[in-house]
Amino acid sequence: MPLFFRRLISVLLSLLIASAVIFAVVDLVPGDPASFMLGTGARPDTVAALREQMGLDLPWPVRYARWMGGVLSGDLGTSLAYKTPVAGMIRDRLQVSLPLALLALTLAVAVAFPAGMLAARRRGGAADAAVMGGTQLGIALPNFWFAMLLVLVFAVRLRWLPAGGFPGWAHPGAAIKSLILPAVALALPQAAILARVLRSALIETLGQDYIRSARAKGLTRGQALRRHALRNALIPVLTIMGMQFSFLLAGAIIIENVFYLPGLGRLIFQAITQRDLIVVQSSVLVMVAAVIVVTFVVDLIYGLVDPRLRSR
Known part of the structure; x- marks a missing residue:
């Protein structure tokens, strides 16, 4: 087979x-x-x-x-508390949670990749120490505290972005603005973890014989890193990214409550408090299905990144 x-x-x-x-x-x-x-x-x-x-x-x-x-058959039952189809409730909440997860993951990757590559390239130097210190801080800071700090600075004081709520996708600009602060709050710890994983994977890859051969042919450390080491270091990074996306999709309950976002995580929290078991069952099943499907997709991407894994 x-x-x-x-x-x-x-x-x-x-x-x-x-x-x-x-x-x-x-x-x-x-x-x-x-x-x-x-x-x-x-x-x-x-x-x-x-x-x-x-x-x-x-x-x-x-x-x-x-x-x-x-x-x-696509019928997830009817909510005991709201007397509405659960499938429709989950679909409406995913319209918030899915874009939020994608935006947060995009921000995390945009920060983590340059930071991890810089730390690996400057291993043992000041840049490496600065990146590692920053990632340690990003992991240690509670994201809900960081979220409230973002609200105080960018919503209350500067008034650049809304402090919470979601206006719906009928107003795309306002909808995206309402997701920026929660996405940044979610992206901080994920970017820190991803940067550390990428740095470790790159450092291990840079010690391989083919990298030394590339350096002997005249490539600089940065060129060897970008052209050869990065692709071969992506396997553990892709694994972490798949796990992070699954977490961001449905595990942002605290952030969704801080920003009053009607997302999937907040729906589960409300359903638990109201003993709406059919909503809890169906929502958790959607979460688990997302984790399994994302893991499956990441497993397929492994074969594209490293052809040696296609036969395993």
Whole structure:
């Protein structure tokens, strides 16, 4: 069987196992959604009737099969709190979270690649020390604190950018402006991690024999780094980038709350507080699916970067 199809089957099996685990974990959460919706003073027969209406009285395998049948047909169920289709809610939130993740990752790459290459090229020098010190600071600073600092400087004092909220894509310019500060806050720690990984990978690659041969043929250290070392050092960098994108897509709950962004992370947080289990299940499944698919795509990109990996 071709390698691509083996990996595709692995992705599908991973999604199936993940869906079962998500459903089981959410189902084991203490508390009854029907009792939560009706309040503590509800009569037992009223609670029982609502549980039957919601399908909560059915056996676990039956409820899981029904949920997965809906997922496969594009129906993620109906929110218990908002009485609206969950698929539409997730789609609306992804219109915020996906551009935010892409913008944050783009900013992180734009900062990390020059910084990591400079540190590797000037290893042991002042530039290397400055980059490593800056990346250590970027990793250590809490991103929510950095986000509030950005709001104070660029929104409150300078009034260049909005402090929060999202106007929608009907006004593209205003929408992009509203994502700049949260994207910068998210990009800082990711750029720091990516720069350190790139520096380490480049330093290891620069010690290889083919790099020494290239230097012996007259290439400067910078030329050898850009023409030969960078591509061969991309494998660990791509791995980190794939993980970062998955995190940025759905793991920015704190930043989305700081900037009042109606993203996927904030939707999950609200659904948990409201015991809206169907929203939690479906949203987490979308998150996990994004992680698995991005990992699959990164795995395919490995073969483009390094042809030796295509047969593995």
